[in-house]
Amino acid sequence: MRARSHPEVASTRQALALLGLTGPAEGAALTAAFRAAVKAARPDQPGGDEARFRKIIAAWRLLQAEARGPGLEPPAAPPAPLPVVSITPLEALRGGGARLRIGGRSLRVRVPAGMRSGEHLRLRRAGADGADLHLPVLIRAADGLSALGDDLYMTWPTPPRLIEDGGRVEIETWAGPRSAWIAAEQETLRVRLKGLGLPARGSRPQGHLFVTLEPSADAPSSAEDLLVRFTRVWTPDRMAA
Structure with a gap:
């Protein structure tokens, strides 16, 4: 008008x-x-x-x-911002689902494995006018993991004596136990476990898992750690065999 x-x-x-x-x-x-x-x-x-x-x-x-503008009519309300697809690091690793509300509708969307924060999930013909929607993805820290780019990060309690003397530390990761060697009085208390970050997807490479070793008196000693690993391997069933 x-x-x-x-x-x-x-x-x-x-x-x-x-x-x-x-x-x-x-x-x-x-x-x-x-x-x-x-x-x-x-x-x-x-x-x-x-x-x-x-x-x-x-x-x-x-x-x-x-x-x-048209007469003295109030300006049209701006369009509602698009919702953020929030997922956990484990969902980013394995794929998962998220429930969103778009324009008064509740939608369950599937998030493929390997999505990174800042990427956009495409929903075909999900807009009010039938157009595609591109929703931003955010990986929130959860389950002791955080994500940055292609890589994952976590902390692991480690006996102070092991940090001082060096040796092998066994870390319980999302993919199971992994071992790493640290030098005596290592200056940077962080180890890299190759290939345990976000999976490769498109042009994005396979990420890594960075573990910060956190001195903790409650962490199992080297002897206790060795006993746990020995028990895991030599179960009663294997000994009976």
Whole structure:
């Protein structure tokens, strides 16, 4: 709906002409043109004209109304922001599902394995107009894991004596137990377990798992760790065999 014209001005083109403009203008340019035109038409000035003075004011009001938008109606509400597909690191590793609300609808979407934070999940014809939606993905820290890019991060309690003397540490990861060797008094208490990050997907490479060794007096000693691994291998069933 266009702004209503004023009785003294029949059209936008006429309004622009009255202000000495040859095309659309707004803001400072429109104000400057109005001031120059209305000053020249003032009836109390030599060469002024009362009828033209009124038309210039009407033209100014019409162009202002058009610059504000359709009539005095409030601006349309902005579209609702798209929901974020929030998944855990384990769901990013193995794939998973998420429930979303879009435009008053509740949808269950499938997230393929290997999605990274900042990527977008495409939902075909899920928009109100039938268009595809591209929803941002965010991997939130959970289950002792966090994700950054292609890689995963976790901490593992480690006996202070093992950190001082060096040796083998066994770490319980999402893929099962893994061993790593650390040097005596290693300056950086972090080890990298290759290939245990997010899986390769498209142009993204296989990630790694970075484990920060956290000194803890409650962590099992080297002897206790060895006993646990020995017990795991030599179960009663194997000994009976």
